[in-house]
Amino acid sequence: MQRKGPVWYEPLKTCGHARLGIVHTTHGTIETPTFMPVGTQATVKAMSPEEMHRIGSKIILSNTYHLYLRPGSDLIREAGGLHRFMGWDGSILTDSGGFQVFSLDDLRKITEQGAEFRSHLDGSKHQFTPETSMKVQMDLGSDIAMAFDICTPFPADYERTRRDMERTHRWAARCKHAHESDVQALFGIVQGGTYADLRKASAESLADLDLPGYGIGGLSVGEPKPVMYGILEEIDPIMPADKPRYLMGVGSPDCLVEGVYRGIDMFDCVLPTRTARMGTVLTRDGRMNIRNAQYARDFTPIEEGCDCYACTHFTKAYIRHLFHSDEILGARLATWHNLRFLERLMEDIRAAIREDRYEAFRNEFFERWPVKDGER
Amino acid sequence: MQRKGPVWYEPLKTCGHARLGIVHTTHGTIETPTFMPVGTQATVKAMSPEEMHRIGSKIILSNTYHLYLRPGSDLIREAGGLHRFMGWDGSILTDSGGFQVFSLDDLRKITEQGAEFRSHLDGSKHQFTPETSMKVQMDLGSDIAMAFDICTPFPADYERTRRDMERTHRWAARCKHAHESDVQALFGIVQGGTYADLRKASAESLADLDLPGYGIGGLSVGEPKPVMYGILEEIDPIMPADKPRYLMGVGSPDCLVEGVYRGIDMFDCVLPTRTARMGTVLTRDGRMNIRNAQYARDFTPIEEGCDCYACTHFTKAYIRHLFHSDEILGARLATWHNLRFLERLMEDIRAAIREDRYEAFRNEFFERWPVKDGER
Numbered sequence: 001m002q003r004k005g006p007v008w009y010e011p012l013k014t015c016g017h018a019r020l021g022i023v024h025t026t027h028g029t030i031e032t033p034t035f036m037p038v039g040t041q042a043t044v045k046a047m048s049p050e051e052m053h054r055i056g057s058k059i060i061l062s063n064t065y066h067l068y069l070r071p072g073s074d075l076i077r078e079a080g081g082l083h084r085f086m087g088w089d090g091s092i093l094t095d096s097g098g099f100q101v102f103s104l105d106d107l108r109k110i111t112e113q114g115a116e117f118r119s120h121l122d123g124s125k126h127q128f129t130p131e132t133s134m135k136v137q138m139d140l141g142s143d144i145a146m147a148f149d150i151c152t153p154f155p156a157d158y159e160r161t162r163r164d165m166e167r168t169h170r171w172a173a174r175c176k177h178a179h180e181s182d183v184q185a186l187f188g189i190v191q192g193g194t195y196a197d198l199r200k201a202s203a204e205s206l207a208d209l210d211l212p213g214y215g216i217g218g219l220s221v222g223e224p225k226p227v228m229y230g231i232l233e234e235i236d237p238i239m240p241a242d243k244p245r246y247l248m249g250v251g252s253p254d255c256l257v258e259g260v261y262r263g264i265d266m267f268d269c270v271l272p273t274r275t276a277r278m279g280t281v282l283t284r285d286g287r288m289n290i291r292n293a294q295y296a297r298d299f300t301p302i303e304e305g306c307d308c309y310a311c312t313h314f315t316k317a318y319i320r321h322l323f324h325s326d327e328i329l330g331a332r333l334a335t336w337h338n339l340r341f342l343e344r345l346m347e348d349i350r351a352a353i354r355e356d357r358y359e360a361f362r363n364e365f366f367e368r369w370p371v372k373d374g375e376r
Numbered sequence: 377m378q379r380k381g382p383v384w385y386e387p388l389k390t391c392g393h394a395r396l397g398i399v400h401t402t403h404g405t406i407e408t409p410t411f412m413p414v415g416t417q418a419t420v421k422a423m424s425p426e427e428m429h430r431i432g433s434k435i436i437l438s439n440t441y442h443l444y445l446r447p448g449s450d451l452i453r454e455a456g457g458l459h460r461f462m463g464w465d466g467s468i469l470t471d472s473g474g475f476q477v478f479s480l481d482d483l484r485k486i487t488e489q490g491a492e493f494r495s496h497l498d499g500s501k502h503q504f505t506p507e508t509s510m511k512v513q514m515d516l517g518s519d520i521a522m523a524f525d526i527c528t529p530f531p532a533d534y535e536r537t538r539r540d541m542e543r544t545h546r547w548a549a550r551c552k553h554a555h556e557s558d559v560q561a562l563f564g565i566v567q568g569g570t571y572a573d574l575r576k577a578s579a580e581s582l583a584d585l586d587l588p589g590y591g592i593g594g595l596s597v598g599e600p601k602p603v604m605y606g607i608l609e610e611i612d613p614i615m616p617a618d619k620p621r622y623l624m625g626v627g628s629p630d631c632l633v634e635g636v637y638r639g640i641d642m643f644d645c646v647l648p649t650r651t652a653r654m655g656t657v658l659t660r661d662g663r664m665n666i667r668n669a670q671y672a673r674d675f676t677p678i679e680e681g682c683d684c685y686a687c688t689h690f691t692k693a694y695i696r697h698l699f700h701s702d703e704i705l706g707a708r709l710a711t712w713h714n715l716r717f718l719e720r721l722m723e724d725i726r727a728a729i730r731e732d733r734y735e736a737f738r739n740e741f742f743e744r745w746p747v748k749d750g751e752r
Contacts, residue, residue, distance in 0.1 A: 041701040042694070048705060049689070071672070071697040079675055079693060087689045296447070299455055313425070313463045317455060318418070321447040325417040328704055329424060 007144055007185030007212050009244045015358040017236055017263040020350055023244050025143040026183045027091040030058040032265040033349055035251060035342045036093060041066050042086040045273050046335040049088045056343040059091035061268045064136055065100035069119050073139040081141030094142035096133045099151050130174035138181055146215055147175040149189040154222040161193035169205050176209055187213040194227050196234045203238040213244040220250045225375045232262035253345055257365050260349050272342055276334035279323045282341045286370045295320045308340035383520055383561030383588050385620045391734040393612055393639040396726055399620050401519035402559045403467040406434040408641040409725055411627060411718045412469060414649060417442050418462040421649050422711040425464045432719040435467035437644045440512055441476035445495050449515040457517030470518035472509045475527050506550035514557055522591055523551040525565040530598040537569035545581050552585055563589040570603050572610045579614040589620040596626045601751045608638035629721055633741050636725050648718055652710035655699045658717045662746045671696045684716035
């Protein structure tokens with residue numbers, strides 16, 4: 001345990017490769033493994049900060065690219081930082097903006113210096129570099145800033161993946177150089193696509209930078225799940241044991257269980273909230289769409305035993321009615337349930353590690369959760 | 377005071393023509409004057425039942441026409457009634473469905489028997505009569521059912537208004553005959569357009585039916601506000617003093633103050649919630665649109681001193697950002713504020729009557745609230 005800097009990791013226990021710990025930030029403590037709900041535009045869609053506390057969330061993710069464009073990171077700095085602006089006193093991790101900028105395709109140009117891009121909102125021209133990403137994230141005042149990296153798409157050949165990775169390492173060093181804060185930590189990001197030797201080289205190279213935590217980027221971008229799991233196994237022994245490990249953009253319940261099994265501490269994903277707004281809700285037996293006709297007269301909750309506001313107060317029939325009537329409360333209840341479902345899953349995961357029975361927990365989980373052939 | 381039936385009115389005090397009282401229902405007591413938020417499709421748009429309690433709402437309105445079509449009043453009866461279906465244990469008033477059916481224009485045909493209409497959802501054919509309206513409202517199980525009436529549009533000539541009114545009276549008698557419930561009360565509806573003599577005749581005729589309460593319909597449909605106020609003054613002495621009086625579809629803050637001044641106990645209106653979702657918020661100084669550029673860096677609440685969740689936790693700049701980013705939380709916070717604003721206004725109104733200073737309260741209110749010439 002190293003208690004230096006604004007963010008540090010306190011390892012508590014391992015069970016196989018699974019890790020129980022605490023991430024300490026300026027805004028509190030986060031028991032890990034943890035799932036971070038996504039609040040792209042300074043709000044977890046459909047939820048209030050008060051509700052995020054009730055769900056048990058300790059840390060959320062917000063998006064640098066979106067906030068930089070609207071309302072502007074200068075405005076948020078003026079408001080006293082992102083926490084005050086959005087009324088959230090828990091922890092916040094911001095991404096670097098890179099992932100969104102590189103998703104713009106025709107709207108961007110990448111050089112060694114950084115990326116030029118046009119706003120998806122009004123077409124205006126902007127440049128993001130490792131230095132500007134640090135500046136913007138420092139303005140936002142999140143607890144954890146992510147290094148500006150290149151997320152290599154899948155599939156990509158070895159040479160391109162290597163070049164992207166090497167640039168990512170050079171950018172990580174520039175980020176570290178540009179980053180100055182007493183309240184915010186900078187995490188590096190391991191890249192290297194689906195190539196085990198590149199991933200290991202990336203993990204080693206970034207470990208040398210001695211940053212307080214590390215993201216694992218460029219996974220869950222189209223490759224089969226077992227490929228992702230294989231990469232996690234390869235880098236597990238290389239990643240520093242005394243730093244938190246964050247698997248970026250991954251949040252399917254089976255991937256959470258499998259990621260923790262391979263040493264991951266932090267996750268985020270937009271799908272549990274995005275699909276909730278289309279009526280897809282999570283249960284231990286898999287996903288269901290609450291809009292389906294079979295729930296029209298189902299006067300039971302989404303999931304028996306769930307302690308969320310939706311399940312303790314409303315039936316499937318009512319929530320289905322809300323979705324068919326385009327009522328905001330439908331999106332709210334489905335989102336609430338999905339986020340609480342994931343928080344409870346993480347609570348169960350942590351309890352299983354604490355009690356030295358993670359392997360058994362994982363087996364029980366997959367007795368109910370449906371997995372396609374070759375997806376585990 | 378008459379303590380018979382499931383709904384009864386307890387007069388507490390008058391101050392001029394303004395009345396302080398309590399409406400007792402199977403689901404609790406409602407201090408009057410009161411404003412009823414509208415929950416058209418079995419939900420007050422953007423709000424949860426828990427939040428409605430926090431705001432202080434004791435009674436909401438829901439729409440028979442909409443619920444009959446979707447999800448169906450049979451389904452709601454099967455769910456245990458509207459209260460259980462939507463998770464609201466306060467009181468509920470349902471309208472008769474008439475107003476919506478008669479708004480369908482090309483889609484409906486009216487006879488002495490009732491109204492044939494086509495669903496705005498799928499074009500299917502339906503008939504509403506006084507008897508079916510009662511049946512549907514009894515299935516919904518609201519605390520207060522409204523009689524099936526004809527809401528004469530403005531302008532309308534004397535003869536048409538008289539014919540509509542007389543049919544409304546015959547239908548009210550049929551409603552009373554068809555209505556059977558130990559837990560639900562039936563309110564009649566005074567019609568008569570903008571003609572004082574018809575309004576007085578309508579109030580008298582309905583008083584003879586000895587129903588437990590009365591709506592005043594067909595106002596705020598396009599006529600100047602002073603015309604509406606004049607009608608209220610004409611019928612005030614005729615309306616039974618021991619029954620609650622409900623001015624239907626009226627909820628502008630100035631109309632609430634002026635309606636109470638003329639003896640009204642209950643109000644409802646969809647505008648405070650509908651316009652909230654477009655960014656219009658209420659303050660004692662009038663309405664403002666939170667989307668406006670002038671609030672971009674306004675780090676103060678919508679209204680200083682307001683105790684609602686929006687005003688105690690968020691700034692105008694943040695809520696403006698939410699609206700410009702199409703975030704659900706924007707609609708939620710603006711709705712929450714507007715409903716709490718109206719609830720607080722009604723609390724202040726009741727305190728002023730209780731303390732025998734309603735005239736002074738009204739004058740103070742209009743020192744700040746902007747009213748156009750001839751609108752008072």
